Amino acid sequence: MEKVRLFSRRGKWHFLQDDASSHRPSHVKDWIKTTLSCELLPHPPQSPDLNPIELIWAIMKVQVEAKRPRNKTQLKGAIEKAWESITIAQIKKCRDDLPSKMNKIINCNGNLL
Numbered sequence: 001m002e003k004v005r006l007f008s009r010r011g012k013w014h015f016l017q018d019d020a021s022s023h024r025p026s027h028v029k030d031w032i033k034t035t036l037s038c039e040l041l042p043h044p045p046q047s048p049d050l051n052p053i054e055l056i057w058a059i060m061k062v063q064v065e066a067k068r069p070r071n072k073t074q075l076k077g078a079i080e081k082a083w084e085s086i087t088i089a090q091i092k093k094c095r096d097d098l099p100s101k102m103n104k105i106i107n108c109n110g111n112l113l
Helices: 026-036 052-067 072-085 088-096 098-107
Strands: none
Touching (some): 052 072
8 A cells, every 4th residue: 555645745744543442453553654655643542622623613513502493404404504604713713722722731731721
């Protein structure tokens, strides 16, 4: 299998995923290292403060729950509408807040905020 070269012009990069049980098997970690050709950093499990997409999911969850879907079709529609409502500005804010959150977590000895 040929390695995938991502961000080759940016020098060394790291792949970050939480330490959820589905991410822990050695075959998963080995596949990431050999296929993506990157370093896999250790990361605490269930760490929403360090994962910007979790903040987006939280925004969407509020919107979906407000629609009170009663069946699978309504749920799918509510999810799609919530996803479409997410703006680039919201995504950038989640990303841009990361350095500040990381410093706060370091000051809290790794505890969630």
